[in-house]
Amino acid sequence: xxxxxxxxxxxxxxxxxxxxxxxxxxxxxxxxxxxxxxxxxxxxxxxxxxxxxxxxxxxxxxxxxxxxxxxxxxxxxxxxxxxxxxxxxxxxxxxxxxxxxxxxxxxxxxxxxxxxxxxxxxxxxxxxxxxxxxxxxxxxxxxxxxxxxxxxxxxxxxxxxxxxxxxxxxxxxxxxxxxxxxxxxxxxxxxxxxxxxxxxxxxxxxxxxxxxxxxxxxxxxxxxxxxxxxxxxxxxxxxxxxxxxxxx
Amino acid sequence: xxxxxxxxxxxxxxxxxxxxxxxxxxxxxxxxxxxxxxxxxxxxxxxxxxxxxxxxxxxxxxxxxxxxxxxxxxxxxxxxxxxxxxxxxxxxxxxxxxxxxxxxxxxxxxxxxxxxxxxxxxxxxxxxxxxxxxxxxxxxxxxxxxxxxxxxxxxxxxxxxxxxxxxxxxxxxxxxxxxxxxxxxxxxxxxxxxxxxxxxxxxxxxxxxxxxxxxxxxxxxxxxxxxxxxxxxxxxxxxxxxxxxxxxxxxxxxxxxxxxxxxxxxxxxxxxxxxxxxxxxxxxxxxxxxxx
Numbered sequence: 001x002x003x004x005x006x007x008x009x010x011x012x013x014x015x016x017x018x019x020x021x022x023x024x025x026x027x028x029x030x031x032x033x034x035x036x037x038x039x040x041x042x043x044x045x046x047x048x049x050x051x052x053x054x055x056x057x058x059x060x061x062x063x064x065x066x067x068x069x070x071x072x073x074x075x076x077x078x079x080x081x082x083x084x085x086x087x088x089x090x091x092x093x094x095x096x097x098x099x100x101x102x103x104x105x106x107x108x109x110x111x112x113x114x115x116x117x118x119x120x121x122x123x124x125x126x127x128x129x130x131x132x133x134x135x136x137x138x139x140x141x142x143x144x145x146x147x148x149x150x151x152x153x154x155x156x157x158x159x160x161x162x163x164x165x166x167x168x169x170x171x172x173x174x175x176x177x178x179x180x181x182x183x184x185x186x187x188x189x190x191x192x193x194x195x196x197x198x199x200x201x202x203x204x205x206x207x208x209x210x211x212x213x214x215x216x217x218x219x220x221x222x223x224x225x226x227x228x229x230x231x232x233x234x235x236x237x238x239x240x241x242x243x244x245x246x247x248x
Numbered sequence: 249x250x251x252x253x254x255x256x257x258x259x260x261x262x263x264x265x266x267x268x269x270x271x272x273x274x275x276x277x278x279x280x281x282x283x284x285x286x287x288x289x290x291x292x293x294x295x296x297x298x299x300x301x302x303x304x305x306x307x308x309x310x311x312x313x314x315x316x317x318x319x320x321x322x323x324x325x326x327x328x329x330x331x332x333x334x335x336x337x338x339x340x341x342x343x344x345x346x347x348x349x350x351x352x353x354x355x356x357x358x359x360x361x362x363x364x365x366x367x368x369x370x371x372x373x374x375x376x377x378x379x380x381x382x383x384x385x386x387x388x389x390x391x392x393x394x395x396x397x398x399x400x401x402x403x404x405x406x407x408x409x410x411x412x413x414x415x416x417x418x419x420x421x422x423x424x425x426x427x428x429x430x431x432x433x434x435x436x437x438x439x440x441x442x443x444x445x446x447x448x449x450x451x452x453x454x455x456x457x458x459x460x461x462x463x464x465x466x467x468x469x470x471x472x473x474x475x476x477x478x479x480x481x482x483x484x485x486x487x488x489x490x491x492x493x494x495x496x497x498x499x500x501x502x503x504x505x506x507x508x509x510x511x512x513x514x515x516x517x518x519x520x521x522x523x524x525x526x527x528x529x530x531x532x533x534x535x536x537x538x539x540x
Contacts, residue, residue: 066429066432072305085432085433086432086435086437086438087428087434088441089432089433089434089435090435094253094433097429097430097432097433101427101429101430101433102430103422103426103427103430103431104426105422105426106419106422106423107424110419113416113419114416114419114420114423114431114434114436115434117416117420117434117435118435119435162434166434166435
């Protein structure tokens with residue numbers, strides 16, 4: 001473990017919103033995640049970094065129960081069901097998956113509505129939608145458009161907007177920058193930073209470390225399916241520092 | 249030599265049966281979209297729709313509209329039961345498409361045999377819904393049951409379109425067919441949507457059976473031929489596209505009717521299966537292009 005753990009300015013130790021103990025996951029016989037322990041504090045933005053194939057996506061998929069897994073995941077103190085993504089999502093643990101998973105043939109408005117599938121309070125629905133359209137004004141112009149015909153950046157905004165419609169307790173994002181132009185990525189990460197400052201707990205999986213480091217309160221480095229280090233981003237002043245950890 | 253003056257008359261009856269094939273085809277698509285399963289118990293729903301209505305009407309004196317509604321509800325429940333008892337356990341075990349087809353075919357045979365034991369092998373029919381002489385358009389006779397079939401089918405198709413595009417449940421079912429995992433991540437209960445798809449599909453089959461029975465007859469073994477025709481309709485329309493399946497049904501009904509004029513009634517199924525083979529060879533994605 002990194003010596004910087006003690007210095008990390010985290011509330012996670014006192015009141016984690018989400019924590020895992022010995023979380024392992026496998027695809028068939030291939031084990032992709034080994035006994036991972038992480039915790040996310042209330043209002044914290046935790047970045048999970050690591051090279052391709054380190055198990056970052058698997059970690060998020062295991063949290064939701066989308067992949068065969070063992071170990072424990074606790075959400076606000078209560079144990080979560082392990083193989084039932086619908087039940088996990090219904091508690092407000094909302095994943096924006098890799099590749100975005102928008103409903104391409106449906107309209108932007110329908111995609112947003114389905115994000116709030118379990119919400120039946122019309123006033124609250126309107127409030128959340130207004131909020132999403134304020135955060136991503138570009139979606140407002142495209143409400144009637146078929147979602148799959150939008151640009152990659154707009155689709156990512158829709159995926160995040162749809163997740164926000166669920167009123168998430170914690171938002172998990174799997175490489176939101178994938179395939180996007182730097183300017184759009186910047187815009188999206190800025191919005192995530194804003195949401196976090198308003199108190200939303202976020203877990204951000206990224207391959208592009210510098211982007212995530214700007215926002216994160218705390219960083220886990222994942223390597224070969226294990227937590228290689230837990231870092232305070234303020235201690236990482238240069239690329240070399242991070243590279244050292246990557247290859248340590 | 250065929251008598252060509254019959255053609256308009258034949259086309260009318262082809263259109264009627266085509267609507268029924270279309271409804272059955274939509275039933276295939278609704279389940280396929282929700283689960284990727286081709287449900288060959290679809291024919292049993294059609295047979296039972298007509299049969300249960302007949303039994304309620306003839307043996308228990310229930311008025312026709314009420315008997316039809318009870319039959320539709322009962323068959324929808326049976327659809328959910330098949331989903332729970334036959335399909336769900338296999339689905340949870342990630343059974344292959346091949347296993348699913350055999351399992352639903354087995355369910356079809358069980359229902360068929362139970363019906364044989366319950367009501368015997370004699371054909372049964374229903375009275376026409378409106379008992380009046382046919383309307384004459386020129387020298388083409390248009391029966392009132394034809395109007396019921398076409399009007400009923402179009403109403404159902406319209407209601408389905410509204411359900412899938414306007415209601416949250418309908419949109420959620422579409423979302424499951426587009427990306428089941430992403431649907432689950434929104435908290436959409438994907439397995440309940442599968443049960444709902446079976447209920448909807450069974451109800452469609454039952455409605456088709458009730459509409460067509462007065463013009464033909466029903467018996468314990470009419471299910472499979474209807475299922476095959478509905479399946480062809482779905483293939484022709486582009487599997488997984490409900491409205492394509494309806495068009496496919498109309499096309500198949502018309503072609504079958506023409507085949508009867510040109511080649512004789514004995515070859516009507518040959519014509520239908522030829523259409524199936526032709527589409528599988530030349531355009532397997534159907535007229536509208538298969539979903540996904």
